[in-house]
Amino acid sequence: MPSLGRLHLIxxxxxxxxxxxxxxxxxxxxxxxxxxxxxxxDSATDREAYDLAARVLALCTPYGxxxxxxxxxxxxxxxxxxxxxxxxxxxxxxxARHVLGPTGVLGVTAREPRGAVEAVxxxxxxxxVGPCHATSTKAGLPDPIGSVGVRDVVDAVDVPVIxxxxxxxxxxxxxxxxxxxxxxxxxxxxxxxxPGRATTDLLRALA
Numbered sequence: 001m002p003s004l005g006r007l008h009l010i011x012x013x014x015x016x017x018x019x020x021x022x023x024x025x026x027x028x029x030x031x032x033x034x035x036x037x038x039x040x041x042d043s044a045t046d047r048e049a050y051d052l053a054a055r056v057l058a059l060c061t062p063y064g065x066x067x068x069x070x071x072x073x074x075x076x077x078x079x080x081x082x083x084x085x086x087x088x089x090x091x092x093x094x095x096a097r098h099v100l101g102p103t104g105v106l107g108v109t110a111r112e113p114r115g116a117v118e119a120v121x122x123x124x125x126x127x128x129v130g131p132c133h134a135t136s137t138k139a140g141l142p143d144p145i146g147s148v149g150v151r152d153v154v155d156a157v158d159v160p161v162i163x164x165x166x167x168x169x170x171x172x173x174x175x176x177x178x179x180x181x182x183x184x185x186x187x188x189x190x191x192x193x194x195p196g197r198a199t200t201d202l203l204r205a206l207a
Contacts, residue, residue, distance in 0.1 A: 006182030006206045008035040012190035025195040032064040039070035053079045097123030113156035131165025147178040154179030172205035
């Protein structure tokens with residue numbers, strides 16, 4: 001199974017963003033220590049998702065970095081990504097595991113211990129837990145759970161927990177202290193003046 005890095009970068013495809021430039025800068029700083037999760041807007045076509053995922057995978061491959069695709073598991077399979085990530089409104093976890101097969105990386109969004117345990121039993125490789133803090137990069141999210149909520153999930157499962165939602169380098173130590181294996185970010189890197197430097201700062205905080 002591909003390695004699961006501690007820093008997960010989710011592509012920012014909001015209008016006016018340049019996800020490929022950000023991914024290039026982050027990979028140059030992190031190399032194999034980065035997991036890149038391709039997430040597109042709901043309005044994007046499958047062809048648009050495929051084209052972006054294929055280009056991101058091509059960028060990841062020389063560095064040995066892991067590439068995942070959010071939600072659209074058929075796109076993950078089509079481009080040859082390492083796996084995918086599903087949330088509450090996507091395929092059920094067991095169905096997602098069936099699609100990806102026994103060896104594909106399967107991330108699952110979780111928020112509380114019971115759902116986290118159910119996701120692991122159904123085949124989750126790791127859990128994306130949050131939102132830890134308020135964030136503006138995705139609409140319609142529930143209230144933040146904070147480090148305490150992360151610890152509750154960590155204590156309930158035996159797979160890596162990736163904290164997500166409003167994560168910054170300054171907030172990483174508290175999340176790691178709560179037991180998070182790593183963190184997932186969007187704006188902390190994509191909105192930074194220097195995405196490469198922001199990546200380095202996050203990796204240093206995770207070390």
